[in-house]
Amino acid sequence: MGESKRKKEAKESEKLIFEKENYKFMIIGLAVIAVGFILMAGGGSDDPNVFNPDIFSWRRIRLAPTVILIGFAIEVYAILLKPKSAK
Template sequence: MGEKKNKEGFKPDFVFERKNYMFMLIGIAFIALGFILMTGGGSDDPNVFNPEIYSWRRIRLAPALVLIGFAIEVYAILLKPDTKDQN
């Protein structure tokens, strides 16, 4: 089960195709970029407060990129494979 017969013999059916993996890599890139943008903003001295930790980039942009990346991952998993080679 799960195998198609062609001229060379049996070919296994894979769950994901190239298109799925491309969207997965794009989603991982969004997630990684979001986490990279969240870093920094701390202070070397624990007695000194650095307000840069509450910047727009860390509070709004980075979490939005991470959520977009997760949405792309869900889309990549649910993307239907092409059905042009079914015999």
Template sequence: MGKKQQKPTNQPPKREFIFQKKNYTFMFIGLAFITLGFILMSGGGSDDPNVFNEAIYSFRRIRLAPTLVLIGLGIEIYAILLNPHKKK
């Protein structure tokens, strides 16, 4: 049983990035969703601490904004796991 001989090469190993343009595109889209979700979640407070503002319980702050943040996190996970080198 012979051992495989490696041919010596004078070329340095080719360096390649893990993420490609497609990964970064999805990462920026996910980041935009997360940012939009946090922007929609902000506000709704009252200037006077003795007055309660019902706007804090609006659909936008309770349902829409957290959903956008979760969708953005899902897109980020997809962007990290996406393999642009995979051939169809």
């Protein structure tokens, strides 16, 4: 009888902090952040003496940081999302 009680306690202690839905939103948030960094990449010049104005394009200055911030907001939501078992 004591053995089954220990197994039950061990099973409860192995419970993860987050549930499947939390991890789903975390992966989505990481993908959005990665897309933001990909949008920010490029625009450099192979020759350091030549200036390339593409580095100041709308995509790199406005769109990419906004996408990254949206990704971080999704990550915060994923962390703060209550598990269904705790409701």
